[in-house]
Amino acid sequence: MSELKPYVHLQDQDLTDPSHAADASLTDKEYEMAVSILGRTPNKLELGIIGSMWSEHCSYKSSRAHLARLPTEGPHVLQGPGENAGIVDIGDNWGVCFKVESHNHPSFIEPFQGAATGVGGILRDVFTMGARPVAAMNLLRFGEEKHAKTAHLMKGVVAGIGHYGNCFGVPTVVSNVAFDSSYNGNILVNAFAAGVVKHDGIFLGVAEGVGNPVFYVGAKTGRDGIHGATMASDVFDEDSEQKRPTVQVGDPFKEKLLLEACLETFKENLLVGIQDMGAAGLTSSSFEMASRAGGGISLDLDKVPMRETGMTPYEIMLSESQERMLLVAEEGAEQRLKEIYGKWDLDCIQIGRVTDDGCVRLNWHGEEWGVLPARALADEAPKYHRPYEAPKSALRLAEEDHRLFLQKKPDDVVDDLVGSGTLASKKWVTSQYDHTIGAGTRIGPGQAGAALVEVPQCGKTIAVAIEADGRKGLANPRECGRRAVANGVLRLAATGARALGLSDCLNYGSPENPRIMWQMVEGIDGIADAGKALEVPVVSGNVSLYNETDGTAVLPTPTVATVGVHEDPDQAVGFHQMQPNDVLVLAGWSATEVEGSEAIHASLKTNVGHVKDWDLGDVATLSDWTRAAVKSDKVHAAAVVEQGGLSFAALRLALASQTGVHLHLPEHLIPENGDGLHGVLFGEDKPSVLLAVSKEHVAELRSSASALPLEVIGQVSTDENFSVHAGQDRVVQKPLKELQQLFDRTIPEVVA
Secondary structure: OOOOOOOOOOOOOOOOOHHHHHHHOOOHHHHHHHHHHHOOOOOHHHHHHHHHHOOHHHHOOOOHHHHOOOOOOOOOEEEOEOEOOEEEEEEOOEEEEEEEEEOHHHHHHOHHHHHHHHHHHHHHHHHOOOOEEEEEEEEEEEOOOOOOOHHHHHHHHHHHHHHHHHHHOOOEEEEEEEEOHHHOOOOEEEEEEEEEEEHHHOOOOOOOOOOOEEEEEEOOEOOOOOOHHHHOOOOEOOOHHHHHHHOOOOOHHHHHHHHHHHHHHHHOOOEEEEEEOOOOHHHHHHHHHHHHHOOEEEEEHHHOOEOOOOOOHHHHHHOOOOOEEEEEEOOOOHHHHHHHHHHOOOEEEEEEEEEOOOEEEEEEOOEEEEEEEHHHHHOOOOOOOOOOOOOOOOOOOOHHHHHHHHHOOHHHHHHHHHOOOOOOOOHHHHOOOOOOHHHOEEEOOOOOOOEEEEEOOOOEEEEEEEEOOHHHHHHOHHHHHHHHHHHHHHHHHHHOOEEEEEEEEEEOOOOOOHHHHHHHHHHHHHHHHHHHHOOOOEEEEEEEOOOEEOOEEOOOEEEEEEEEEEOOHHHOOOOOOOOOOOEEEEEEOOOOOOOOOHHHHHHHOOOOOOOOOOOHHHHHHHHHHHHHHHHOOOEEEEEEOOOOHHHHHHHHHHHHHOOEEEEEEOHHHOOOOOOHHHHHHHOOOOOEEEEEEOHHHHHHHHHHOOOOOEEEEEEEEOOOEEEEEEOOEEEEEEEHHHHHHHHHHHHHHHHO
């Protein structure tokens, strides 16, 4: 690196005092580290850039050491973590490119734009890789159903997601929504997108080729989103709504133009590299592209297209205005690039060149205003091994609460489950998303635990699911991570699809709290355990920390998106295809305990309770058998037994198919010890899948299930009732119409 001079531009104060580190959200030690790397005092422009690049949001400084334990390789992996998104092979020279990431902090401050730009950002991450987006999902977490802010936040977030996705033209096929008081002050908005790309059409975010031109393309730069990355790396307090100016404003129609222009440039092979201007905007894109290539970039900031007058280099570098890309083009392609982006009515301006000195040089009207080493800021940010510790005592359900729950009538618990915001119908949400755009959706929102999207251009059907159960993270954060992976794999298997890869989004409170740090470490290790055992690698992801307000953190919520392929969508099944006179078969292991279950929360409003570990070998056996059973054309409908237990899995099938269901639990299935009938109906401590099949296929399915239990536990009828018999006793009897009304009205009442 060439000698650096002590630049003084933009300084209105003496920055040699380390106390100014706080202005850039740096600690004193981080400031001293920056001075040591530079060999001088940074100026205000450089300090702002360092603060953004070393923010938790951009650097993963508290999680990087632990993320290294995730499985990231496998026979289907084409691109693992470290790029804009991951890619797995789906055959015939095609890959599926996907990622999930958070937009939590902006969505709490300004729900519509925060959520909308979260969708826009994840779509750009996917099409930056050369992929055309074909599906979107989201996982949303809100506060208590009756909390004063929940209705406002939920309406804004859902409207923002629907607006951006619908206008852009991508089907939103899954929305996983839940409620808990821990999210009262910090909602979670995790957005996912997937696209398809040919193996030879993958583009990476690298700035290679000394002398190659660097282009800015897309929308103009404004002052929105400045310090967005550092804001997303901090806790909230009662004044957080004053941070609204740091939330970006999105334009989905502009993004659609940007997509088509980018795909056209990919097709003509005009580019060396491309990067979305996401968190930290032009700062992160330029430093990351230079660092990956081991080179440098020289930028002329006065050439950046601006939509506001009087913008400074500081504002230009840290703006997070949306719908912008940084490109490195082949030398000689300049004119053709301008023609393509001009045709789509987008700015396309050369603002720099690739260099070989390892630095990002920032020029303003011919004068150098800042010089910073790319690798030191992008790849050699501080890495912390923060202390972590488990709670001194396990979180167990109080004996009195346990007794109260076991005394509740099962039909009352069924009402509690169906009427809970977490399990109730999400039709109010999903009806605002167009899930039919592109006409490829084979299984859409609410029709199964996973969605299936057929992609004609590659002749493949993509399967996607998204899962997180933060309640389990309080007592057993490792199992929380394991379950997120296991349930995703099982959800795909229940449609007949095979899981190929994962993307994770780790949502936790402050890592400076050893208990929170323990939750995150355990959650990561849980995802790693299950990913290895079930042979599904993590190929992309995101970490969102400091999700807490006034010392109250969100539930430990490791979100996992599972992606795979269905070989024959005509064989796919969901919840809604049960036939009269089908029998219900429980494949797997029946539950025995209610602690840590969704039913406990729905009935008693407590999250406390021991959570047992699932046997991942059992999960692997169950998922393989389930997928094979569905592919054999002997299964009409299937639901994974997860939140709400066996009772709710049966209800999902009944409500979706609009047919009566009668469970007949044999006495040997109800243990004398443990939690008895309540454990079997509402527990979640064992992996299982509920299947609807024709009677004549039971014997053949049973013979193929030598490695796992298989029990006929009920039948489908035409009498439009839901009932449960335990031995000779009828313990639940509910008209399906009554349950449907409760199921449908809960969420509209939340947002009323």
